[in-house]
Structures are given as structure tokens and as C-alpha cells.
Amino acid sequence: MPADALRIPLPTTVTARAEGRAIQSSQKMPTDVRDRTTETELIREAQQGSRAAFDILVRQYDQAVLRLALHLTGSEQDAQDIHQEAFLKAYRYLGNFRFECSFYTWIYRIVTNLCLDQLRRRKARREDPAVLVDSSGEEMDLLSNVSDDRAGANPDRELERKILGESIRAALEKLTPRERMVFELKHYQGLKLRTIGEMLNTTEETAKNTLFRATRKLRANLAEMR
């Protein structure tokens, strides 16, 4: 995006004010510029106390955050906790956001740090990685799917897929929290290593090395499992 696109003045009709109404604008601006200036306005309003503006900001990111947390932790309960803590933290510390990085990076930095904490806690507790837990806290029995009487379903293949999926997850769990985090953000979320470095408060170089170590370890872990 060319630098001078950022200097386009905000049309006076663009407003994010009011109780969740959609953003209105009388002019068609290039989407990313309008989005960026709109988001800036939203952030400023939220910083000045508008809960409605904050709610709109949350909506732009909360699904992605939940998705990331769910895949990383494998637990609906943990994912919800991270989702909640992340946005509460964002609300609390919104005053600290000085537009030095994008809001996206800022939010994700909060989320990834919470995820890292969660991963470290799990390592300390040595949770069994191969057990799936649903949102009510009940353990899901992989084999219970075999007795499902679904027309057209192939129970053996379903089961096989689940087991293979589990071995991938188990291999991922053997990585250190940082390696897991970098791999998740790179492979599953498709972020650039430079962005990942910013989010984890480290350099791109370190992120590259971490990715390399993660891929090495994963290959070794998966080879063992076969």
C-alpha cells in the first residue's frame, strides 16, 4: 500500500459512533485504507471510553482468536478462557496502545502470550496429550465413534483419521511452548515470521531458528510413532 494513501483525510461522514450501528461512509475509499482509518477511529473512541467502539473492535478479531486458541489447546474450555482473558486484557490496557504497531499485532501479542502461559502450565502439569476433552470437561472416547450408526459413514476411516490426527497433536505437544507457538502461527495461521517475531517480542532471526527446530523435532517425533 503506497505511503501517501495513508494521508487521505477521513471523510466527515465516516463514523463509528453509536450502539453497534454499521459504519457509514458516503465515499468509496480503497478498502484497506478505509478499514485502517476506521479502525484507528474506533480505537481512539474506545480509548476515550466508548464501550460500543470496543465491542466492534472485538468482533473483528474474536473469531480468529477463538480459532487459534482452540487449535492450540485442543480444549473448548481452555480456548474460551484464553478468549476471555485476552479481550479483558485488551480492554484494560487499551490506553497503552500507542499505534506503534498495528492493532492486529497488538491483540495477537496478548493472545499468543496467554497461549504460551497456557502451554507452559500444561507442560508443568504433564497433561496427557492424547485425551480429547469436550466443553463439559468430559473425556471423549475415540472408540465411541465406532458404534455410531450413521448411514454412509465409514467408521474405520473416521477412526483412522482421528487416530492419525491425534498422533499429529501428540507430536505437536512434545515441542517446547515457544516452538509450538511459532509453528502454529506459521503453519496453521500462515503468518510471516517477521510478524511472528513481533508478536512474541523477539527477532525474525530467532523465529526462523525456532521454526527450523520445530520442523526437525516434529519429523523425529512422527517417525518414532509410526
Place this chain on the structure above:
Amino acid sequence: MAMKCDLAQQNIALAVYGELSDEVSHQLEQHLLECATCRQEMQAVRGLQAAMALYPVEEPSARLLTQARMRLEEALDNMPHGSWFVRFTQNLTRSVSRLRATPVMASLLLLAGLAAGGYGGYRAGTRAHEAEQSKLVLNLGQPPAAAEDNPAQIANVSSINRDPHSNMVEVSYNRLVPETLQGTMDDPRIRQLLLLGTQNNVNAGVRDDSVGLLAKECRAGRECADGPIRNALMVALRYDRSPNVRLKALEGLEPYIAEDMRVRDSVLEALMKDSDSRVRSQAINLIEPVEGDSSVREVLHTVAAQDDNPEIRTVSRQVLQQLPQIQ
């Protein structure tokens, strides 16, 4: 220069994720044309990439999303509104109230926290948009309207109830009772009180002394492991209005610059943004011995070009030249 196998193998992982520059990518290609081992490695990493699809990212179910959103709404509704300052002070108060202490001590700490929170509430009140959210109204220094012969000061007003059917208004408020505690710097109660002292917006001398004493503890390496004291110093460095206080905070953080990224970043920020040249100079001095990684170099470049103070520009340039080259 031809690429060697160990470098190639590192680059293969990066290549598969599209992270190589065009030039390095080209060099890798050249290497792969001639090296069967590395070609196998490439296949293996691609295989790994494909295998990962067996544990795909799933969209959260609508139920999960709704549930998460509702819980968040509720939690946000229950949060007191105010500036980050209020929040920080409330966090402080919470950690202080967890402290095991004599009952008198506990009420002192709680009230002191309320006083600090009350002042922050005053600031939040002047900035709040919606009237219903500014629940904190400060009434410091004015005697209570009720006919109580009580010399105690009022810390803040916590709630107001209007009776719609009469002229009665019910106001709940908290009183502040002044107390004193004596102890050494090892006493955790003294430390907690000093932490609160760093937030005293009314009395710069108190802030100065609090930050000074805590900074001394940090420099001596006593009980300053990651936690409230280090955080308080970083906050003081960033936000305190008095340059003397900021200088003291900087001194206290010195031992942690090398090992703690957050400390280092806050010192770099001070170097770029602090309005006082003494603080910026001191920041350069403290950054100098640290490993010259990319963010340090960037900040020094900016300061060398843009700082108002010619001496600081010169010193930055000198430090830049002395920094070890990044690999």
C-alpha cells in the same frame, strides 16, 4: 558462493513456508540440483507439511462462539470503567490486599489503595463519555455533610442512590484513616506500601522517595525478580511527570536490561521519547553494553538522526559504531 548442506537444510524448512528471499531461494535451488540428500530433505519437509493437515484448524462451533461472546459481554459489564491508570492501581490494590498482615495494616493498605484508586477515578471521571459509567466521584478534602464529628478525611464516594419518591439521596463513601508503619526494606509490607507510593500523583516527593528506594533494592539485586517492583519501575520510567523520578527508575532497571526484553524495550522507548535529555543520555549509557540486536540499532539510528539535542545525536552515532555486528 555455493550453499553448503547444513545451511541448505535450514533454508529448506524456510523455503517450504515461503520465507526465503528470492536470492537465497535461487541459491537453494542451485544446491538442490546437485545434492540428492538435500532433495530428499525437501521431500521430507514437504511431507511433514502435508501430514499436518491431518490435524486441521477447525472453525469454532456457533455454540462455542456465542458462549464465548456472552461470557465476555458479562465480564466487560462487570468491569469498572476508567483509564488504564485506575486499572493498574486496582491491580496493585488487589495484590496488596492478598498480603498476610495485621488487621490494622490490612485496612491501611486497602484504604491507601482506595485513595489512590479514588484519585485515578477522579481522572477517569473527567474523561468518561457516558455519565452512567463514571461511578467514582472524588470529594477529597471536604468534610462530610453529615453531622459527624470525625476528623477523618474522605477517600472517595462509592455509590449514590436517589429515592425517586422523595428528596432523599443516599451516598456511600469511604473514609481515609492516616496511619504509619516502620520497618526495613526487607519487610514485604514496606515494599508494598512503597509500590503504592510510586502512584501518588499528588505528592512528587513521595513518588521520588518510593521509586528511589525500590530502585536501590533492584540495583542491589534484592527481591526484584520479575514482578510488581520491576513493573512499577517501568511504569515510572514511562509515565512519571518528574524527570528525577524517571532517572531513578532507569537506574533501578539497569541490572535487567540485558536479560529482560521488556525492560530493554522500555529503556529504548525512553531513549526515543523522553522529553528530558538527561533521561535520554542515561538511557544510551545503559543500552551501550547490551548486545546490538536489530531493535537497538534501529532506535539508535533514529535518535542519531532526529534527537533535538546535538550531544545525544553524537553519542548515539558513537555507540552505533561500537556495537558488535549482527550475524
